[in-house]
């Protein structure tokens with residue numbers, strides 16, 4: 001099955017993060033995003049094969065994304081929606097970089 005289902009859910013929550021109008025909406029989407037990311041992190045994508053070292057690299061990449069969303073969520077919790085949204089702009093580059101490596 002790979003991680004397609006989890007990735008599509010992450011994409012949906014990323015859209016919700018970008019479209020959120022209040023820091024409460026942002027927080028709700030961030031928590032969902034992190035839940036789906038953790039599901040993805042525990043699942044081996046097809047491209048990894050059975051290579052444990054490569055799987056660890058994949059998991060570290062997903063963790064980097066989780067860390068950014070956690071940090072952005074802290075901004076939202078402090079009521080700082082604009083900074084929270086600014087912070088998640090880096091996810092685009094991270095997604096591109098890791099997709100090149102693992103997709």
Ligand code: HEM
Nearest residue numbers: 002003004007008010011045058061062091095098102103
């Ligand atoms: C903001 C973060 C991310 C989003 C929104 C996202 C979204 C997606 C989407 C929509 C797909 C399926 C469509 C397509 O092929 O483009 C996909 C596939 C995939 N992504 Fe991501 N991704 C993210 C981050 C990552 C990271 C950090 C990794 C690895 C470290 C990763 C690994 C993969 C893999 C392996 C697939 C192929 C799935 C499969 O064939 O089972 N993604 N991603």
